[in-house]
Amino acid sequence: MAEKKDPNAERVNIMYAPVNLDYRFTASDHTSRFLESIRNGQFIGSQVSEGAPVYVPPRPVCPETGLPAERLVELPDTGKVHWYTIVHIPIPDNPIKPPFVVANILLDGADITFLHLISGCDNDDIDIGMRVKAVWKPEAERTHSPANIHFFAPIDKADALAEELAKEA
Amino acid sequence: MRDVAIVNYKQTPATRDSLATNELQMLQSVIQGVIKESGVELSDMDFVCSGSCDYLAGAAFAFVEAIEAVGPFPPIKESHVEMDGAWALYEAVLKIRTGEADSALIYGFGKSSPGDLRSVLSLQLDPYYLAPLWLDTISAAALQAAQCLDKGVLSEADMAAVVSRSRANAKSVAGTQLSGDYSIEELLAEPTFVSPLRMHDCAPITDGASVMIIATPEKARQWCDTPVVISGLDNRIESSMPTLRDLTVSRSTETAGKAAGVGSKPVEFAELHAPFSHQEILLQKALGLDASVDINPSGGALAANTMMAAGLDRIGHAAKMIQSGRYTRGVAHATSGSCLQHNLVAVLEAVS
């Protein structure tokens, strides 16, 4: 391939105008509690009142009513695949190698889905509605991050996979 | 064209850093507050329009998260401006005037505490000639103040008098940021910050959110006893290069004020969005307001300056003061950009 010509060799045709801005993010109460809970290997969600839709991760406000969703509820780490896609192209800076499965997962007891990875089975065997369970990192390796979950796996294989991955680590 | 009236307005307490209370929560509390106070439902609002700036949070599409505060399900009619909420009000007023809506909810919010506001706002400058110099907001305003002082348009004592009055007036406003009794001598004895500006000549950095309900006069009368009619509304802009305008006057404010009909009847008071003390004097002159006019009875932006809401706040405070019976006719102003580049003027009147 021919060497890329400097657009500014003869004349300044491009001005480089990088902008760096520094911020300090402060997590909301709900977000702090959620990050704390996933460090402990648990999920929590929020709702306006008992019986109302449960949002996970917990949202401070119910988008249906605009009311504060202050009630926190513990949720199991099991659920089902709501929809999924198989990614065949590498994503820059992402250590996960294709093909891999990204799925929208509906936890048992929750009313909204969230995105995570599915593994532990043949990609061709994944189906909408399939029951899955979180495969957690060993407790000592967990931080305040959704990366505490390696991925979700078919429910009957999840515990065995977690043990296996812990041995490898 | 149909008239438009303000039904109600509410703002959160102004704080330097709202910490774990995020934008959505600030909005949620104030939106529910105004809805309950007015005895209406969110579903009564034909249109929702908001103003905010994603650079403040450092996240693209940060404004989308805020929409949950208005319960947007089933889907609603909604719009957003990357400007002060006063311009969201402008858009909503057009919707009502043109018959597209009979009512609207407007909000503006800004959590400036996570970033460095002086740097963030310098990105609103000309990207080729000024932004690369990182001419920050305070330095740009200080150059304007220096020109005003050099030309004899105003004095440092005039600027201190603006601050003294702002803080004294703010004492009667609940939840504001800076208030109290400060003499002109005391203020002039303070050191300069970015000379000729002293720290107190600059608006504080504020986290907050504000919301307003407007409607046709007929609907407004159903919802409140004292609707306030927006009898004039106009906004004008000038060059983005401060060196191509005379910074010692505000031509766009003058033009907008005339178009909005400021001088057609006596003005009792004005709420002017001046983030710097000298700018209040320039605005007062541009709108032809004499010494009989009460300026910034709320304390103005020098008392609390929520980015993307402080202009809407001026209109909101003005409406509330008319609703309280203190005044019957006033002017509210909002500004945007560097050194009073873009200005909006609203004339508010009690319904007789």
Next chain:
Amino acid sequence: MNSPEIMQEDFSVHYTYTRSTGPVIGDFLTALRDKKQILGIKGSDGRTLVPPMEFDPITTEPLSEMVDVSDQGTVTSFCWVKNPIKHHHIQHPFAFATIRLDGADTDFIHMVDCGDEARISVGSRVKARWADERSGTMTDIVAFDVTGA
């Protein structure tokens, strides 16, 4: 329920913007880079606008007649930045100033690096200090130095 401990995380946003310079700004930046020269442009009223604008601020007509102006001029206003912020190019006290370059009819905004507020006033004569390595941006001029009262 008690409030949890407040969790905070610092992050930086880096926008790698590049901008097309177009016919007028490109010529201006090229002259800074290659010739250490500041260009203005003739406006509809015959004034020389510096920096050069693509469109006339009065008539909105496109402008094209570039003219040389001096890299020396007179301070018309200034503010003194006692405590520079992180992004400022000069990290000790300095002035932002409007400068009327010789041959120009509008002011040019840049930094004046003179160490002490007492060394600058309206009317001070200043001269551009050029960067050794220039890339075609406003900061090809490091700052202006005061050359006389």
